Amino acid sequence: MSQWLEKMFYDNDSGMPLKALSQCLRPLGALYAWGASSNLKSKRNGPNAFRSEVPVISVGNYVVGGGGKTPMVLYLAKWLRAQNKKVAVLIRGYGAQAGVQKRVMGQLDFQTRQEVGDEATLIAETLMDVPVYVGKDRVAHAKIASSDADVILLDDGLQHAAIQRDWDVVCFKGPHPIGNGRCLPAGPLREPLPAQCPPQATWAHIISNTSEAWERSDLQFTMALHHISNLNQDKLAPNTPLHLVCGVARPLAVRQSIMSAGWQVMHMRALPDHGAIHQPDLAQWLQEAQRAGCALVMTEKDGARVDEKWPEMQHIHLLRAGLNPCNHEANEAFLADIARVAGV
Missing domain, CATH: 3.40.50 (Rossmann fold)
Structure with a gap:
């Protein structure tokens, strides 16, 4: 995301030119919101969505870019691994080479890093013993991963309607977690924000300090x-x-x-x-x-x-x-939901 877009989407003091631009784009944002909402509503957990043999926990967000998904994937994978659960991560692989469909794990050489992209590399090399499946066809990878894993983490999975999820962990970040509250291209939202957190989901807010805490989130983490x-x-x-x-x-x-x-x-x-x-x-x-x-x-x-x-x-x-979780009790409740879904 360019710095001027970041300012237009998230900075209350972005200046009159950027505020005026966002205001002019509101009709397009409303049209985008209607289309995204209609499309996702018909597809999410619909009859054509793939149902994995093992639980699927998605980590995603409502806004474009920089929502803290990768740190949350790492947090959950480490916790599930500590509960003796075999984890697999499915990731589209932004920045990966076109058409790549690959399973990686552990330390990667430079050529493989270039093939799979930075996010997949970071996850694979941080976790070391957790397979990371990289590629656009995540249904194909879910079929392969479910034969060996106990639970699948679906990175950037909130808008990925092709796979049914058992739980959605939705990440928000910073003092303005939904930016200016508008949908693309007027604001950062990929789809309209629900009035409240859906029942099979957790809204996690990643903050720098407790003064940024968003009252609509279920729990907060500091980065x-x-x-x-x-x-x-x-x-x-x-x-x-x-x-x-x-x-x-x-x-x-x-x-x-x-x-x-x-x-x-x-x-x-x-x-x-x-x-x-x-x-x-x-x-x-x-x-x-x-x-x-x-x-x-x-x-x-x-x-x-x-x-x-x-x-x-x-x-x-x-x-x-x-x-790092900000509140022990809230984090324990969050992990209890994850444990129930993952069969811990």
Whole structure:
């Protein structure tokens, strides 16, 4: 997502030109909302949707880009694995090569990283022993995965009506979880937001601090920045000024979360979400950061788009972050629902 779109969708102080543009696009947003609602209502859990032999838990969101789906997939997969459940992850693979249909697991070489995309790489390499099925035909992968897994996590599955889900975990993020509340292209919503959370779902709000808590969510998580470290796990000193390279859907939100954690971001280079990172560019950015007396840092998702064998990676640090529940009781109730669905 470009920075001006992020501002138009999520920033109350985006300025009159962007506010006027969103207002002009409202009729198109209303038309999109009607079409999306009608289409999804007829398909969701309909007779033509595939029913897996094992439970399917989807992780998705109502808004485009940057909703915290990947951290939630990792959170759930780790918890289910700790309950001795065999997990499989199905992911479309944004940024993957066209037509790819592939099963990956563990540490990936650079060629495979390029084939399957950054999100699949991050999930596979973080979980290590959990198979990740990458490709547009998730029904075909669900049929394969259900023969070995106890439960399937369907990444970005809220609008994926071809597979019946047993539970939807819907992620919202930041101080404006639904942005300006409008549907595309006037706002960030992929479909109209229901008046309340559906019965077979959990609305999880990912926040920087408790002041951002949204009253309509079932529970909140903080996206905690655990540390900033290089490939050797050497941690960066907290007072180090940062030169941030960020190729995610909402780069401004990433920058704000880092600064909220007490770090100084002296410069940010926003890249296209899921876009390729080339070694000459990385070398140039590293030189720029070093000349400015800064450490070059990237998100873990950006780090999944490069070759760890490049010499520049010895001098680059990654943001190591993860979800922490804000309320123990709410999290226990959430996990109880997941346990019931997954047969724990």
